[in-house]
Amino acid sequence: MAMHEETVVIREQVGSGGSATVYRGSLSPSNADVAVKIVKKDLQSEKGRKIYNRTKSESRVMSEINHKHVCKIMGEVETDANIFLVLQYAANGDLLDRLNAQGPLSEKQTRKIFKQLVLAINYLHGRGVVHRDLKPENVFFDENDNVLLGDFGFAMTWSPVQTVEEYVGTLNYAAPEIVTHTPYTGPELDMWSLGALLLAMLTARIPFDAPTEESTALKITEAKFKMPVGVSSAAKDLLTKLLQPNPLKRATMMDVLAHPWMKTRFQQRTIPTHLGLAKKLRQEAACCHSSEAM
Numbered sequence: 001m002a003m004h005e006e007t008v009v010i011r012e013q014v015g016s017g018g019s020a021t022v023y024r025g026s027l028s029p030s031n032a033d034v035a036v037k038i039v040k041k042d043l044q045s046e047k048g049r050k051i052y053n054r055t056k057s058e059s060r061v062m063s064e065i066n067h068k069h070v071c072k073i074m075g076e077v078e079t080d081a082n083i084f085l086v087l088q089y090a091a092n093g094d095l096l097d098r099l100n101a102q103g104p105l106s107e108k109q110t111r112k113i114f115k116q117l118v119l120a121i122n123y124l125h126g127r128g129v130v131h132r133d134l135k136p137e138n139v140f141f142d143e144n145d146n147v148l149l150g151d152f153g154f155a156m157t158w159s160p161v162q163t164v165e166e167y168v169g170t171l172n173y174a175a176p177e178i179v180t181h182t183p184y185t186g187p188e189l190d191m192w193s194l195g196a197l198l199l200a201m202l203t204a205r206i207p208f209d210a211p212t213e214e215s216t217a218l219k220i221t222e223a224k225f226k227m228p229v230g231v232s233s234a235a236k237d238l239l240t241k242l243l244q245p246n247p248l249k250r251a252t253m254m255d256v257l258a259h260p261w262m263k264t265r266f267q268q269r270t271i272p273t274h275l276g277l278a279k280k281l282r283q284e285a286a287c288c289h290s291s292e293a294m
Contacts, residue, residue: 008077008086010036019051024089027074033089034074038082055083058152062087065127069120071140071150090140090148095197099136099204107231107264110201113139115262116147117197121190122253130158130186134193135173136200158186171216172196172206176245179217188247194256195242202228202235221245234261 007028014035015022025036039055042048062073062085072088095113099105105113117139124131131138131152138151154168163183169175175192177184196207203226208219219225223245227236238261241251256262 008034008036008084020055025086033091035087035089037085037087039085040082041078041080052083054153055085058155059083059085061129061152061155065124065129067120067123069116069147069149070123071148087150088142088148090150091143092141092145094137094141095139095201096136098141099200102204104204104228105201107202107235110198110235111262111264113147113201114194114198117149117194118253118256118262120147120149121194122257124155125158125187125190125253128157128159129155131155131190131193132186133169133173134190134197135170136197139197156186160185169193171213171220172208174220175247176221176223177247179220184247187253188250191242191250191252191256192244192247195239195251198235198242199225199228199239202231232261232264234259234264237261 008025009028010023010025012024013021014024020037020039023036023038025034026032027034039051041052043052059073059076062071063076066072071090074086074088076086077084117134121131121134131149132154133151134149138149140148140150142148156164156166158164163185165181165183167178167181169178169189171179173193173196175184175189176182177189199205199207208216208225210216210219223243225239225243227239238251238256238259241255241259244250251259
């Protein structure tokens with residue numbers, strides 16, 4: 001596959017989702033590792049057109065942003081059958097795999113990841129972009145184990161004077177506004193999802209998990225969750241402020257940046273026996289990972 005002055009050599013598959021398959025690849029002649037996201041084109045069906053438009057939007061948004069904790073796009077190639085997004089390669093996998101392998105993270109580990117995520121989201125919001133799908137599968141790690149935020153398929157531009165009525169994302173990490181179909185501005189969705197990610201890192205469990213989507217949605221709207229065992233009072237306070245059902249009372253980015261937990265020095269805690277994440281959230285339909293399902 002040719003891209004500008006280099007050729008992309010596609011190698012082994014490293015992931016797949018409801019609408020895309022991701023491969024490890026390399027650039028020739030530089031031999032640099034890349035990730036290649038391949039999305040099949042289907043312009044005959046409504047769902048296919050939505051996926052196509054979402055992929056083109058993802059490419060456009062990623063081409064307009066540049067931050068050390070945001071996955072970079074090297075290029076896009078479109079053929080009659082597919083769209084190829086050539087992306088920065090995440091050598092150390094994603095956060096979901098890490099939680100499944102390690103169990104709950106220490107507060108020190110969690111804060112490093114969380115702070116880098118906050119820096120990325122703060123940058124995006126300042127550039128007028130909201131991610132809208134923050135979850136462990138979309139948090140990657142580079143060769144130095146630093147965060148790379150990826151998957152901008154549901155990202156949108158936002159304005160403080162406009163509200164939006166498009167309800168997308170992944171259920172267990174989605175804000176109450178998404179669940180209840182309440183118009184929103186945008187950044188408040190990412191703040192809730194940051195809280196859900198913080199909870200997931202400290203527990204290695206899916207936030208608000210329940211037997212059915214309806215009972216999960218009820219837990220979200222009521223912010224019913226168990227506090228992690230053995231964590232600091234500052235961590236509990238930040239969780240409570242982020243996982244606030246009322247978006248007007250929810251912690252803002254400035255609140256998070258100034259929160260004491262972001263500066264706390266941590267002692268080692270005793271972590272309960274790891275039971276792992278109850279299930280992975282990789283199946284798009286099961287996760288309400290589409291605008292039709294939310």
